[in-house]
Ligand code: SF4
């Protein structure tokens with residue numbers, strides 16, 4: 011029965027996805043929406059998440075593991091990510107050096123959120139060129155898009171996470187489409203926010 | 219409809235804590251009580267959303283001990299109840315728990331403890347599994363999401379069969395992880411409360427509920443434990459996975475089962491290594507254990523954090539040596555696996571690979587070399603208070619007041635978001651010098667001020683949040699007043715339990731179920747104790763510093779300052795800016811300013827950034843919360859604020 015529900019198949023089984031960002035960027039919401047879409051498509055999804063203290067301006071990460079067979083460990087082993095979605099560029103690199111491998115694909119927001127240590131001058135933030143070149147060297151595919159700008163245009167920077175989901179769906183790396191998003195987003199969100207989320211999704215889709 | 223009430227047979231994505239809540243509902247739960255603490259809070263939170271549909275009573279209690287008492291009352295009256303807390307909450311509840319396990323219970327009652335190996339959101343990685351053994355209470359540990367639901371449901375049945383409380387232990391990686399769960403049936407009928415107490419004191423079901431006569435009740439309790447083991451011997455929650463003749467047997471429980479499974483498949487050892495997974499971990503079902511120990515002579519035990527399972531297995535093995543022969547054990551005691559921090563598949567791969575002499579195929583060398591080159595480019599991202607957090611402003615004034623006072627005073631910290639001030643000294647402007655358990659800051663402070671007779675003559679401050687105040691501070695405060703400890707005690711009142719997601723507490727006029735309740739007033743309590751009480755808005759930096767400086771200067775009695783400002787993430791404030799901020803680049807002197815960049819080096823609001831090109835301060839509008847506090851920081855008045863339109 012499970013197999014019948016899976017209309018499209020996974021490029022890899024399991025597929026290991028990491029969503030990363032800075033506390034407050036809507037990381038958890040993005041992982042929920044994406045996971046919901048994949049469960050509807052008939053897969054086992056295991057999400058590993060930590061929240062609490064890590065929410066306070068630190069780096070946050072959700073591990074999503076998609077499988078047609080069973081639940082998996084909620085933590086992806088090192089060097090085993092297939093897709094990394096980063097709501098902040100330096101966070102893409104942080105995850106990449108731990109979970110990356112030559113086949114990994116990275117979709118990253120280009121909008122920077124400076125760590126406190128950079129603001130104080132104790133650390134330096136890499137230039138966009140350095141980030142691009144690191145992505146070039148460590149990934150098989152990568153996309154760097156200004157999701158925050160698109161979200162600000164729609165009136166709320168927090169929609170950046172949905173812009174990223176729109177972009178992700180259009181990379182065609184996962185067996186989900188725009189309709190799956192629509193179905194998922196209608197579940198928990200009020201009707202007025204609905205339109206805004208769809209607009210954010212479309213804006214992201216156009217960026218790929 | 220709430221996802222929690224999904225119809226039977228539907229498959230949903232549940233967070234571990236949601237699965238536990240659902241399991242309790244399927245068991246016909248009537249009462250739930252708890253105290254918020256990461257990673258446990260979502261169990262009660264979720265139950266609180268379905269109180270009408272399921273005829274439930276749900277409360278946030280002032281602390282874990284009270285929560286357990288509230289849940290126990292329901293059990294005594296024949297209803298099913300659950301009590302939920304994080305690992306160290308069990309320590310708080312343990313005195314009552316000792317007596318409860320001795321008196322026995324009636325309706326099914328489960329203590330759910332969600333623990334935090336690796337202290338991802340705690341200041342300890344305490345283990346409550348030892349409480350199960352010490353207080354002789356059966357212990358269950360789910361290994362995946364489906365089990366989190368199913369085992370919770372079964373825990374109530376077990377509790378009713380043995381007429382005693384059962385502990386169900388989860389961990390962060392289960393409670394806060396999510397996975398597919400197939401729902402079971404929700405019962406149609408709700409329970410009826412009847413408390414029977416006119417039987418004999420020795421009659422556990424009809425007499426008064428009491429832990430004496432101790433020897434008789436203790437004997438009864440141990441019989442219950444024996445009955446539990448018998449049930450454990452045949453429980454489907456203890457299960458073997460693997461070949462018929464494994465070379466190595468992994469014995470594991472909890473989420474470590476998933477790590478072990480993954481490690482075996484990463485190393486391709488499916489045909490050589492088996493797993494015995496225990497869902498019922500104390501007392502160990504020894505017949506079952508013996509059956510699988512016979513499979514091989516090499517045993518590896520995978521668990522978090524301390525070698526609890528390992529100890530219990532080894533003790534059991536001593537009694538069966540003649541039958542099963544000598545075994546070699548790998549675990550925490552011989553250092554195969556670390557006995558601090560959390561485990562993951564990588565750690566298990568490493569240990570298992572070593573024992574089985576297989577190598578894990580890792581990344582190509584050229585790739586790891588690139589990683590080594592790129593890693594140093596990545597700046598650390600320290601935790602900090604949110605943009606617009608009242609605590610940053612509070613500690614700013616605390617630091618100012620201590621500097622003005624000039625006697626080298628310090629602060630004893632406590633548990634909540636503001637604990638970050640101790641965890642990362644720069645965040646608290648180097649004022650906070652101790653951090654322990656809930657309420658301990660105040661007790662420690664009153665101890666410190668008594669050391670002036672021994673030469674420690676410094677003003678001592680204690681801070682605590684509003685929720686912590688009710689939980690454990692009140693006795694310490696009374697102690698300070700009674701013993702004339704002239705501490706300056708500061709309540710960082712941000713109107714909710716911010717750290718764990720704004721659960722209501724006794725200071726608010728709303729209950730967990732959304733009903734209106736009387737608010738318990740902190741200033742009135744402090745005044746009633748006899749303290750001198752002042753109230754200030756931490757965003758008023760000048761006023762707060764002034765009040766605090768004068769309080770610190772006064773000696774001879776207990777002084778209380780209540781700093782009131784709502785948390786920046788609270789639903790009332792989130793996304794709403796009070797002020798629009800802008801840096802006037804003409805006025806900002808940049809690096810030349812004599813202030814050493816108070817704004818961006820010392821104050822450390824993540825939204826107040828430094829423009830590397832212009833060498834001036836700048837506000838990141840995307841993350842600025844518009845609290846307006848930085849306006850008062852800049853000596854040049856270069857940071858300007860304008861009231862935002864509604
Ligand atoms: S959640 Fe609230 S109390 Fe905690 S750091 Fe953020 S603003 Fe401060």
Ligand code: SF4
Nearest residue numbers: 606823842843846848
């Ligand atoms: S107003 Fe200033 S202190 Fe408040 S959040 Fe914005 S930048 Fe930070």
